[in-house]
Structures are given as structure tokens and as C-alpha cells.
Amino acid sequence: MRILCAFIFICVLQSASLEKAEPITTQQKQDVTKPKIPPETNPEAAVEQTPDVNLEKGANRLSKPKSDPNLEPKSESDADQRSDVEETTDSDIKSTTESPNTNSQQNPANTPEKGQAKPKETGTKPTKPEPRPTKPEPKSTKEDFFWGPPQCEQQNYTRLSCSKVFCPPWRRCIAGVCVCQMPYKCPRQDTHACTLDGAEFYSMCQTNAIACRANKPTFSHFSRTCKTDENVQTTFRNSGDKRVLEIHSKKGKMLVCGSEWNIAAANVFCRNDSTEYYRGAERASKMQYVELEGEDWPDQCMKVRCTGSELSLAECTIYNPTPIKEKQQVAVANCYNETTKEQSMKFRCVNGKYVNYGKLCDGIDDCGDNSDEMCCQDCQKKTNAFWCPSGVCIPRHAVRDGVRDCLGGEDELEENGPIVENDPKEFFTDPLAEIKKIRSTAESKLQCGVPNMDYVYKAEDDGSSRQRRKRLVGGEESLPTQIQWQVAIQDEGSIHCGGVYLGGCWVLTAAHCVRPKPKSFRVKFSLWRKNRKQSTTDSIPVKKIIIHENYDAQTYVNDIALVQLEELNLSDKCMLDNPAIRAVCVPWSTQQFQPNDTCTISGWGRDKAGMSASILKWANVTIIGDCQNFYKHRFLPGMECAGDLEGKVDSCQGDSGGPLVCKDASGLSYVWGIVSWGDKCGEPNHPGVYTKVAHYFDWIRFNTGWAAVTKFNQ
Numbered sequence: 023m024r025i026l027c028a029f030i031f032i033c034v035l036q037s038a039s040l041e042k043a044e045p046i047t048t049q050q051k052q053d054v055t056k057p058k059i060p061p062e063t064n065p066e067a068a069v070e071q072t073p074d075v076n077l078e079k080g081a082n083r084l085s086k087p088k089s090d091p092n093l094e095p096k097s098e099s100d101a102d103q104r105s106d107v108e109e110t111t112d113s114d115i116k117s118t119t120e121s122p123n124t125n126s127q128q129n130p131a132n133t134p135e136k137g138q139a140k141p142k143e144t145g146t147k148p149t150k151p152e153p154r155p156t157k158p159e160p161k162s163t164k165e166d167f168f169w170g171p172p173q174c175e176q177q178n179y180t181r182l183s184c185s186k187v188f189c190p191p192w193r194r195c196i197a198g199v200c201v202c203q204m205p206y207k208c209p210r211q212d213t214h215a216c217t218l219d220g221a222e223f224y225s226m227c228q229t230n231a232i233a234c235r236a237n238k239p240t241f242s243h244f245s246r247t248c249k250t251d252e253n254v255q256t257t258f259r260n261s262g263d264k265r266v267l268e269i270h271s272k273k274g275k276m277l278v279c280g281s282e283w284n285i286a287a288a289n290v291f292c293r294n295d296s297t298e299y300y301r302g303a304e305r306a307s308k309m310q311y312v313e314l315e316g317e318d319w320p321d322q323c324m325k326v327r328c329t330g331s332e333l334s335l336a337e338c339t340i341y342n343p344t345p346i347k348e349k350q351q352v353a354v355a356n357c358y359n360e361t362t363k364e365q366s367m368k369f370r371c372v373n374g375k376y377v378n379y380g381k382l383c384d385g386i387d388d389c390g391d392n393s394d395e396m397c398c399q400d401c402q403k404k405t406n407a408f409w410c411p412s413g414v415c416i417p418r419h420a421v422r423d424g425v426r427d428c429l430g431g432e433d434e435l436e437e438n439g440p441i442v443e444n445d446p447k448e449f450f451t452d453p454l455a456e457i458k459k460i461r462s463t464a465e466s467k468l469q470c471g472v473p474n475m476d477y478v479y480k481a482e483d484d485g486s487s488r489q490r491r492k493r494l495v496g497g498e499e500s501l502p503t504q505i506q507w508q509v510a511i512q513d514e515g516s517i518h519c520g521g522v523y524l525g526g527c528w529v530l531t532a533a534h535c536v537r538p539k540p541k542s543f544r545v546k547f548s549l550w551r552k553n554r555k556q557s558t559t560d561s562i563p564v565k566k567i568i569i570h571e572n573y574d575a576q577t578y579v580n581d582i583a584l585v586q587l588e589e590l591n592l593s594d595k596c597m598l599d600n601p602a603i604r605a606v607c608v609p610w611s612t613q614q615f616q617p618n619d620t621c622t623i624s625g626w627g628r629d630k631a632g633m634s635a636s637i638l639k640w641a642n643v644t645i646i647g648d649c650q651n652f653y654k655h656r657f658l659p660g661m662e663c664a665g666d667l668e669g670k671v672d673s674c675q676g677d678s679g680g681p682l683v684c685k686d687a688s689g690l691s692y693v694w695g696i697v698s699w700g701d702k703c704g705e706p707n708h709p710g711v712y713t714k715v716a717h718y719f720d721w722i723r724f725n726t727g728w729a730a731v732t733k734f735n736q
């Protein structure tokens with residue numbers, strides 16, 4: 023089936039092959055002035071843009087647009103605009119309704135009581151229901167602690183999975199994994215970080231980048247005088263059969279306070295204690311100070327707080343010593359010896375350690391690789407952990423600590439209370455202070471995802487626009503400078519595709535919108551009326567067009583292209599400063615937005631008469647998670663579906679190449695999708711399909727070569 027959709031409601035359906043994805047373009051047959059997309063790069067699109075040709079070929083059925091009373095026209099202006107033509111059988115829908123039945127037959131028994139759960143077979147079973155088992159034996163399962171879904175667990179996510187969490191500054195995110203950063207890439211700080219062998223560096227980021235590569239503890243302490251006899255060393259001393267922790271530093275010998283001593287910290291100690299304990303601690307044990315056997319125990323202790331990723335306790339947050347009271351608890355090492363452990367009914371961490379189900383989703387890294395916190399549908403309430411929408415539980419002390427931990431910044435929202443400001447004097451070692459500085463420097467360097475609000479609501483370029491603004495089914499006219507990252511791709515003088523500005527000299531659009539012929543194209547910024555420039559409009563020639571190597575015009579897989587703008591003379595910039603143009607952010611993780619999130623699409627539609635002189639429109643759509651159900655094998659990796667659950671707003675109303683933009687909790691806008699294809703405009707069960715930009719983050723970064731393409735996770 024093939025389709026043409028204008029922004030608002032002009033959808034021309036052609037029945038060719040069900041296997042073929044169809045691009046959404048604004049081309050339509052009335053529009054004789056439009057050039058065709060030349061067949062050498064996109065034969066599919068070229069054919070679609072001239073439906074008459076298809077008619078002649080006889081391969082497709084084509085009906086004239088007509089009004090459809092079922093499509094809820096809301097006002098006079100809506101009526102007659104929508105034209106949906108259906109000619110093909112709806113095999114997809116049929117098979118969806120069939121599959122549940124098949125499943126239920128294939129999978130009859132889910133409960134341990136086999137006989138009970140079996141479906142009744144005629145003649146072989148008594149009609150009377152069997153009695154229920156008397157003891158229900160409630161055993162806790164993973165699911166009791168909000169664990170899941172299974173597809174998540176299968177991904178073996180750990181704290182190094184940067185599709186779900188941020189990498190620390192001494193690592194960088196490549197293809198979904200935090201890999202070691204080059205030490206020289208760490209920004210210079212005014213802290214002096216000493217290593218265990220007495221060397222001095224400009225930041226802990228550097229020492230940790232070195233440690234990351236060597237996988238050996240390296241950092242010792244912050245000081246201007248890196249003398250090895252002041253090194254921070256952790257060891258233990260026996261009290262009976264208990265191993266009591268000691269920290270040796272220039273402050274002398276200290277015990278480790280029992281408060282804040284948790285499994286994450288104990289893991290760090292055990293891993294460093296012996297290679298046999300590479301899976302860390304069995305539990306975070308403590309004992310009372312008065313119960314220590316023997317003489318001459320230190321009378322002060324240092325509080326230690328670890329994330330769990332550290333290679334030694336020296337890298338953790340260490341508080342200055344405090345005197346110990348008799349009843350106070352001190353930390354005891356209890357390392358994990360897997361050979362002694364009963365493993366059934368336990369959760370298997372990605373690193374092979376086993377932990378109790380009760381340790382899942384409590385915000386604390388029990389595993390040692392944080393894999394017990396990576397697939398959570400919620401967090402255990404009594405633990406006070408905080409839930410990030412990427413499915414990660416983080417400890418309460420990471421909330422409002424000034425560092426973004428959830429991908430969307432949910433943990434740093436004002437509604438979570440005031441920012442916790444720590445007194446630097448409290449700390450012996452404070453890695454967080456440095457991380458905070460490095461992160462905020464990096465994040466402030468790149469400006470994206472925030473419109474220039476001074477311009478958003480200014481209608482001065484067209485004074486009458488407010489009056490003429492009207493709501494339409496599934497779309498609303500924008501204000502002149504409202505959608506500041508929207509661009510128009512002009513091909514041989516006319517516009518039939520949108521695009522989105524990434525910053526610098528880069529624009530993102532759909533592969534089926536362009537050909538590798540930069541001279542034919544121009545990019546129009548701050549365009550509002552499709553065919554009339556406003557005072558802020560800028561039109562910029564194109565230097566280079568990069569189409570995804572594996573773009574397939576048959577399936578529309580990898581329907582993504584980068585447009586590089588021509589630099590201005592004697593400059594490395596491509597445009598003069600323009601207050602009405604802002605870049606959108608590029609999402610680096612496929613988990614940044616989730617099904618059911620509301621996002622917006624934008625593009626140039628057509629007016630009632632189908633004429634192209636129209637105003638940029640936008641509409642809300644919802645991300646749809648289970649799109650295989652609608653499009654089966656035509657829905658391929660790198661695609662995303664979005665639409666209105668009721669089918670009122672259809673994503674096929676956006677121009678090809680135009681952006682699907684989602685805003686995160688902190689208010690930053692990301693280009694989550696590029697309008698690619700779809701069929702059956704304006705109906706439920708046939709959502710629009712978008713190129714999922716996050717899937718192509720590494721491709722974008724590689725091709726733009728622009729380190730700062732994303733605000734976070736550089």
C-alpha cells in the first residue's frame with residue numbers, strides 16, 4: 023500500500039505491495055510546480071510524488087480525496103480536509119487479533135500446579151474444579167520488587183550502560199557503553215590529585231582515567247604535596263574472627279564509621295582486598311565499638327560513602343574524622359565467597375554474584391556492577407530510593423545533589439526539594455565536587471533544546487497572525503518564530519521536506535528527502551509561511567549531504583541524512599547570529615523517552631484547497647511502544663512509532679524529514695524522530711513511523727565529527 027500525506031489530511035493511498043514502506047511527503051498531484059525527486063537516488067519517492075504516474079502504470083489504485091464523516095471534523099475548516107482511501111485488505115489487523123488466541127493455546131500452564139492450570143480437555147477432566155492447594159507458600163520473586171520486564175534483564179545492563187545512566191567524567195559513552203576516557207581529555211581542575219605512587223595530577227578525573235585503563239586503584243588523596251607516606255590506605259585488623267576496617271592517611275589511623283557503611287562500600291573494599299573477592303562483599307557488617315577485642319583501637323572514625331564503582335575506598339567520598347562513642351558502630355569486612363552460598367531463589371547479577379531478591383530496586387549497588395538497579399519498574403518504597411524513568415533506581419542522596427543522574431534530570435527537579443549544599447570542610451575526599459564542576463562546565467558549553475523565549479511569542483513579523491490562528495483537527499498553526507529548530511529543505515527552488523537544526527553547520531533530515539547533490543539544495547531557517555520569507559528567515563547553501571550508507575528505499579530502514587551547510591566567507595560559521603534560530607538537542611540514548619511520552623511534530627501543511635501556501639503547523643503525538651503489532655516485519659530497528667492513541671492526530675500529517683521533538687523533565691527538547699513513513703493516515707492502528715534518532719547517535723557523532731553534538735554524555 024502506498025500513501026501520500028500532506029500535513030493536514032491529504033492522504034493518497036495506493037495499493038502496491040504491503041511490504042513497502044511509504045514516505046510521507048507533501049507532494050501531491052495538484053502541485054505541478056514541484057520537482058520530482060530524481061529516480062537515481064530515490065525511485066520510490068519519485069514515483070510517489072507523482073501519483074498520476076502510478077495510476078497510469080495501473081499498479082496502484084488511487085482514489086480521489088473525499089471527506090470521511092467518521093473522522094470527526096471539528097469545525098468547518100476541518101471538513102473535507104481529510105481524505106483517507108483504503109483499498110487493501112487489512113491483514114495486519116487480522117493477524118494481531120489472532121495471535122493472542124494462539125498464544126493462550128501454546129502456553130497453557132504458568133503456575134507451578136500443572137494439573138490445575140491446564141486447559142480443560144474434553145472428556146479427560148472432571149467438570150468440578152479441583153481444590154486449591156491449602157498452603158499458598160508465598161515466596162518473593164523478582165517481580166515483587168518491581169523488577170522487569172524480562173527483555174530488560176536480558177540486556178545485562180550495568181552502571182556502564184550509558185543508554186540508562188551517565189558515564190562519570192573519566193569515561194565516555196560509545197555505542198551504549200561507558201569506555202575509558204583519555205586522561206588528557208579531562209578538563210584541568212585546580213584540585214591536585216595524588217596517586218598511590220606519589221605522582222600529581224590536575225584532577226581526579228585524570229587519575230581515574232588512568233585507573234580505568236589499568237583497572238588498578240590509582241587515586242590516593244587530594245593534596246598539593248603528594249608524599250607517598252600520606253597515602254590513603256585501607257586495611258583491616260582482626261577483632262576475634264571479625265575483620266575491622268581501618269583507613270590510614272595523613273590524619274592518622276581511623277576506623278570506618280558504621281553509619282553510611284553499606285554493601286556498595288563493602289564491595290569496593292572487598293574487591294580491592296583480594297582478587298578472590300572480585301565479586302565484592304557478602305553484606306555490609308558492623309559491630310559496636312565497645313565490643314572490639316584488644317587494645318589501642320583508634321578512637322575516631324571516618325564516614326565513607328561509595329557509589330560502588332570505585333576501585334578502592336580512597337576514591338569514595340570520605341568525611342573528616344569524628345570521635346567514636348562506645349555504642350557507635352564501626353565497619354567490618356565480610357567478603358563474598360560464592361562457593362559457600364546457596365544460590366537458588368536469588369538474583370544473578372551480570373557479574374555473576376548472587377543477591378537476594380529483596381536487594382533489587384532499592385537504590386543501592388549490591389551486585390557491585392549496579393545490575394540489581396538497572397531494570398526497575400519502580401523502586402522499593404521503604405528504601406527511599408528515587409526512580410528514573412529509564413528504569414534505574416538511585417539512592418536518595420543523589421537527589422538534588424546538583425548532578426543530573428536520571429537521563430531527563432528528574433532527580434534534580436525543584437519539586438524534589440532544595441539543592442543539598444555540602445560544606446567542603448566536612449570532607450576529607452569529595453569526588454562529587456569535582457564531578458559537579460566538570461559536568462556543569464561541559465553542559466554549559468553547548469546550547470541546545472531551549473528556544474529563545476524572547477522570540478517565541480512575538481508575532482511582530484506578521485501582526486495579524488494571532489487572529490488568524492486557529493485550531494485544526496490534529497494540528498495547530500504555529501506562531502512565526504515558535505519552532506526555532508525547524509528548517510525547510512529547498513530542492514531546486516521548491517520545498518517538500520522539513521528538517522531540524524542540530525547546531526553548528528548541521529541539519530538533520532530524512533534520507534528520502536535528499537540526493538547527494540548539494541548544489542541543488544538550500545536550507546531555509548526561521549521560515550513560517552512556506553512560500554514567503556519573514557524578517558528572520560535565512561536561506562543557506564548546502565556544502566555536503568551525507569545519506570546513511572545503509573538507507574534502503576524499499577524498506578525505509580535508516581531513513582536519515584545529514585545536511586552540512588556552507589560556511590560564510592572567511593568564517594567557520596554557517597550563519598550570522600539569529601535570535602529566532604535555536605538548535606535542538608540530539609538524544610544519545612534510546613531510553614531517554616519512553617512509550618506514552620507526549621511529543622510534538624511539525625511541518626508545513628496544506629490549506630483546505632490543497633494549495634502549498636501555508637503556515638508551519640504542529641501537533642502533539644504520543645510515542646507508541648509496541649509498533650510491531652501494527653506493522654509487523656516492516657517495523658525495523660531504528661524506527662519509532664508515534665501517533666494519537668485515538669487516531670485523531672496522525673503523525674503522517676508532518677512533512678517528511680521534519681522533526682518529532684520530545685521535551686525532558688528539565689525542559690530540554692530533543693529530536694526524537696524524523697518523519698519517515700506511514701500508511702492509512704488518521705486511523706488508529708496505523709501510527710506514523712519515524713526514524714529513531716537516538717539509534718543513530720553514534721552515526722551522527724561520527725559524521726559530524728562534532729564532539730559537542732550532545733549536551734550530556736560527551
Ligand SMILES: *[C@@H]1O[C@H](CO)[C@@H](O)[C@H](O)[C@H]1NC(C)=O
Pocket residue numbers: 176177178
Ligand atoms: C547476558 O548474559 C548472559 C549470561 O552471561 C548471556 O548468556 C547473554 O548472552 C547476555 N546477553 C547479552 C544481550 O549480552
Ligand SMILES: *[C@@H]1O[C@H](CO)[C@@H](O)[C@H](O)[C@H]1NC(C)=O
Pocket residue numbers: 218239254255256293294295296297334336
Ligand atoms: C588494593 O589497593 C591498594 C592501594 O589502596 C593496592 O596497592 C592493592 O594492590 C590493591 N589490591 C588489589 C587486590 O587490587
Ligand SMILES: *[C@@H]1O[C@H](CO)[C@@H](O)[C@H](O)[C@H]1NC(C)=O
Pocket residue numbers: 298359360361362
Ligand atoms: C571460600 O569458601 C571455601 C569453602 O568454604 C574455602 O575453602 C575458601 O578458602 C573460601 N575462600 C575465601 C577467599 O575465603
Ligand SMILES: *[C@@H]1O[C@H](CO)[C@@H](O)[C@H](O)[C@H]1NC(C)=O
Pocket residue numbers: 590591
Ligand atoms: C564568498 O566569496 C566568493 C568569492 O570571493 C563570492 O563569489 C561569494 O559570493 C561569497 N559568498 C558569500 C556568501 O558572501
Ligand SMILES: *[C@@H]1O[C@H](CO)[C@@H](O)[C@H](O)[C@H]1NC(C)=O
Pocket residue numbers: 617618647
Ligand atoms: C500508556 O497509557 C495507556 C493508557 O493511558 C496505558 O494503558 C498503558 O499501560 C501505558 N503504557 C505504558 C508503557 O506506560
Ligand SMILES: *[C@@H]1O[C@H](CO)[C@@H](O)[C@H](O)[C@H]1NC(C)=O
Pocket residue numbers: 498620641642
Ligand atoms: C500538547 O501536549 C502538552 C503536554 O502534554 C499540553 O500541555 C498541550 O496543551 C498540548 N497541546 C495541544 C495543542 O494539544
Ligand SMILES: [Ca+2]
Pocket residue numbers: 381382383384385386387388389394395
Ligand atoms: Ca540493590
Ligand SMILES: [Ca+2]
Pocket residue numbers: 420421422423424425426427428433434
Ligand atoms: Ca542527582
